[in-house]
Amino acid sequence: MEQLFQKYYFNLCLFAKKYVNDSDLAEEVVSDVFFNVWQNRKTLSINSSLQSYLFVATKNQSLNLVKKAQASFVNEEMSDLHLKLSHYNSDDSLEYTELRNRIDLIIDELPPQRRIIFKLNRIDGLKYKEIADQLGISVSTVQKQMLEAIKYVSQYESQFISSILLFCFLDIYVTIC
Known part of the structure; x- marks a missing residue:
């Protein structure tokens, strides 16, 4: 697992940053992806190359983070709107x-x-x-x-x-x- 991490971590971080626009968040996304792979290693079924799987997982994790941030922003805006109203x-x-x-x-x-x-x-x-x-x-x-x-x-x-x-x-x- 360590070899995979060393081999793909940097490129996955660059890839994730395109979605989340923040280096720290990108690193968090990639760490989450590797954690999920490790956690599910016994049941994980990869139908494509490992590299493809990691990039798709990173993209999905990044998009989920962005969606969650947008939902949080909307909730905050609704709360602010409620206070103003x-x-x-x-x-x-x-x-x-x-x-x-x-x-x-x-x-x-x-x-x-x-x-x-x-x-x-x-x-x-x-x-x-x-x-x-x-x-x-x-x-x-x-x-x-x-x-x-x-x-x-x-x-x-x-x-x-x-x-x-x-x-x-x-x-x-x-x-x-």
């Missing part, structure tokens, strides 16, 4: 509450298992492997369920973006006045 009058606050309720209703329309997987990933921030372990299902099932959930939820994205932009405009307007 608390200063508006009751009509504005009511509109925000209605928007939040619409989002919750859309998520609640997902089939039960898909809804649980979506919330564990997007709200609780769990990785696919952690969700699979917790629910006793395969990682590929988690991936498929998340793909379907994201497709479904993204149908409504344009409605929410326009509402969120309205709230941001209100915030700027109130700040100026």
Whole structure:
């Protein structure tokens, strides 16, 4: 394992940095990939070359990290928006509450298992492997369920973006006045 690490580590870090735009995060991604390979070495089935496998795993790990960071950013933005909206009058606050309720209703329309997987990933921030372990299902099932959930939820994205932009405009307007 040490030889593999020495042989591929540097190039994998450069590759990961293209996705995460940070050397320290890239090193963390590559370390996670090697840790996962080591941890799953007895059950791991590699159908391509080891080099290809490591690069694909690094890409996937990098993209997962980026997605998680984006989800975290959106949650922080929603929290900031919620704080800012608390200063508006009751009509504005009511509109925000209605928007939040619409989002919750859309998520609640997902089939039960898909809804649980979506919330564990997007709200609780769990990785696919952690969700699979917790629910006793395969990682590929988690991936498929998340793909379907994201497709479904993204149908409504344009409605929410326009509402969120309205709230941001209100915030700027109130700040100026």
